[in-house]
Amino acid sequence: MAHPLRIFKKNFDVREALNADRDRGVSVGFVPTMGALHEGHLHLIRQAKESCERVLVSIFVNPRQFNNADDLNRYPRNLEGDIKKLEDCGCHYLFAPDEQEVYQDEVKHNWNFGEGQRVMEGLFRPGHFEGMLSVVHQLLNILQPHHLFMGEKDFQQAWLVQRLVSRFHTATRFHLINTVRESDGLAMSSRNRLLTPTERQIASALPNVLFSLSEKTVNVPKNERLQMAIEQLTNAGIRPEYLEIRNEVSLNTLDQWSSDGGRIFFAGFVGEIRLIDNVRVQ
Numbered sequence: 001m002a003h004p005l006r007i008f009k010k011n012f013d014v015r016e017a018l019n020a021d022r023d024r025g026v027s028v029g030f031v032p033t034m035g036a037l038h039e040g041h042l043h044l045i046r047q048a049k050e051s052c053e054r055v056l057v058s059i060f061v062n063p064r065q066f067n068n069a070d071d072l073n074r075y076p077r078n079l080e081g082d083i084k085k086l087e088d089c090g091c092h093y094l095f096a097p098d099e100q101e102v103y104q105d106e107v108k109h110n111w112n113f114g115e116g117q118r119v120m121e122g123l124f125r126p127g128h129f130e131g132m133l134s135v136v137h138q139l140l141n142i143l144q145p146h147h148l149f150m151g152e153k154d155f156q157q158a159w160l161v162q163r164l165v166s167r168f169h170t171a172t173r174f175h176l177i178n179t180v181r182e183s184d185g186l187a188m189s190s191r192n193r194l195l196t197p198t199e200r201q202i203a204s205a206l207p208n209v210l211f212s213l214s215e216k217t218v219n220v221p222k223n224e225r226l227q228m229a230i231e232q233l234t235n236a237g238i239r240p241e242y243l244e245i246r247n248e249v250s251l252n253t254l255d256q257w258s259s260d261g262g263r264i265f266f267a268g269f270v271g272e273i274r275l276i277d278n279v280r281v282q
Ligand code: AMP
Pocket: 032, 033, 034, 035, 039, 040, 041, 043, 044, 149, 150, 151, 152, 153, 154, 177, 178, 179, 180, 181, 187, 188, 189, 190
């Protein structure tokens, strides 16, 4: 190991380390996470390492962005395992604060980034985005990184954070990183480890349906196509909450199937576990 991982729990301490970096002109890349790290997170860290001299990961399971107490309680936590992974991939800093630390000095905002905040996850998880925006805003205020790396896996979240950054954190550059998938195509997620083996098997139908939906250029009206896919998912044992095609720049819904900036968005349940995914229309 070329350098040890430095772990911080306090705003003051992490700021001191980052200020020293900034004073020396060292670039800092930031990857916010909720822990239970997997290859998707590590991919973000590796991408950050390519363009930044120091990489900082945060692990904070933000209670405010959970609209369901059971989901928060069962969210996987494994700090020891995460530290090992961060050390192995050469991450420089870990910031693992508690709730009191993150939200001290908070100036409350009424987050409103328009319709894109209210659809899909905004509709099905009331309060989720407001909680997510609050914590990302706090973390960016505390850390003031040069670069911020987030995953396309949570596309609507990234869409909102891009707007947060361009309004409030103009010194930070936003990077959207592609989704890492399991060998059967299922998008990696901390929640996948909560699936039973049978549920995991069922979940593998999801990428199949999404990718064939994104590829086929058959002459079937949009709504019929989506309806057929919903039936395929339901028959496989998946319970969709939504399946939509939207423009990836505006997040406006599309009247017709379009490969020009069209993106398919899914959320739904396998057993008790809620999964989300999205793919670009080819
Ligand atoms: P989370 O810990 O789930 O809040 O995710 C932290 C960051 O990792 C977010 O920017 C996610 O979009 C990103 N991420 C989660 N899963 C993946 C994946 N499979 N591939 C790439 N990035 C991911």
